Amino acid sequence: MGDKLTKQQEEHMASFAPLSRVIVTGGTHGDELAGVYLVQKGLVKQPEFLQRETxxxxxxxxxxxxxxxxxxxxxxxxxxxxxxxxxSSSTANSSSYEIRRAKELNHLLGPKGSNEAVDFICDLHTTTANMGTCIIVDSEKDYLSCQAAHYLKEVSTHPCQIMLIKSGTPTFSMMSLAKHYLTLEIGPAPHGVIRADIYNTMKMLVGHLLDFIDRFNKGQEFPAFNMDCFQIERKFDYPRDEDGQLTACIHPKLQDSDFKPLFQGDPIFQSFVSEESICYEAQDPICPIFINEASYYSKGIAFWGTKIQTFEITSIKVSI
Structure with a gap:
């Protein structure tokens, strides 16, 4: 898709301060065990894995x-x-464990949006959907995070896709506490289960990310490139009755087809009663992701619809 760079890309370079406070988080969702055990056993118990020269x-x-x-x-x-x-709400008025924990993490790693916030967070997740290895970045304007995602995609021994949150979407995630951040989302993996292949892929990518940051801190310049990514456009819910109960499930032809183009007339749901197909009606093709993710049933999401976009990502270097 677009490797050719514009003259402006080649001439402009963004500079950032060295990254010293780097955080790897797992267990943001407690049943995504690859991240939990990678942090608890693979990283905390092996501190040398987290050490780099800088x-x-x-x-x-x-x-x-x-x-x-x-x-x-x-x-x-x-x-x-x-x-x-x-x-910013009052902790005293909250009975929610997670809201209190979010404030603790904001105090520890933030404050969010401040100069005191940590430099980089890598948040580890797994999904029940057939996403393979997916790297999620928040903005095409965060050149450092986009460069990190591109580096991981290039050095990984597994195919990687880059997903971009739709521009203008309010940030509400764990990783947004940092100045720069990305999420590793790997699947399929059942909740409450550790798969060795996913654990190994996750650990490999964390190691490569730490190498990238170390190289950046040492002065390596990362050239401009055109980033092809899947940008979220809209969500699709399951067909439901007047009581909000599902009347159909993901169609067999759509199941496990994350990132593959979906065209008008392609089946997306199968009715429980008639077993008839319910088809995608829009003229513009989309690429569905997080298809049939287990934790999204309660959120009214059968899958997300994305479109492939290409963004010019500026070259970066460390500022001395």
Missing amino acids: FTAQAIVANPEASRKSCRFVDTDLNRCFTFESL
Whole structure:
């Protein structure tokens, strides 16, 4: 798709201060065990893995109570608790464990949006959907995070896709506490289960990310490039009756087809009663992701519709 660079790309370079406070978080969702055990066993118990010449990263279990219980959350989704409004509300008025924990993390790693916030967060997740290895970045304007995602995609031994949050979407996730951040989302993996292949892929990518940051801190320049990514456009809910109950499930032809184009007339749902197909009606093709994700049933999401976009990502270097 677009490797050719514009003259402006080649001439302009963004500079950033060295990254010294680097955080790897797992267990933001307590039933995504690859991240939980990578932090608890693979990183905390192997501190040398987190050490580089220019910094030493820190590994944190984001939601220790949910991780202990092997449940997604205790009271509410921690990964939705990091809006400025939620973080600034009174803790005394909150009975939610996750809201209190979000404030603790904001105090420890933030404050969000401040100069005192940590430099980089890598948040570790797994999904029940057939997403393979997906790297999620928040903005095409965060050149350093986009460069990190591109580096991981290039050095990984597994195919990687880059997903971009739709521009203008309020940030509410764990990773948004940092100045720069990305999420590793790997699947499919059942909740409450550790798959060795996913654990190994996750650990490999964390190691590569720490290498990237170390190289950046040492002065390596990363050239401009055109980033092809899947940008979220809209969500699709399941067909439901007047009581909100599902009347159809994901169609067999759509199941496990994350990132593959969906065209007008392609089946997306299968009715429970008639077993008839319910088809995609829009003229513009989309690429569905997070298809049939288990934790999204309660959120009214059968899958997200994305479109492939290409963004010019500026070259970067460390500022001395």
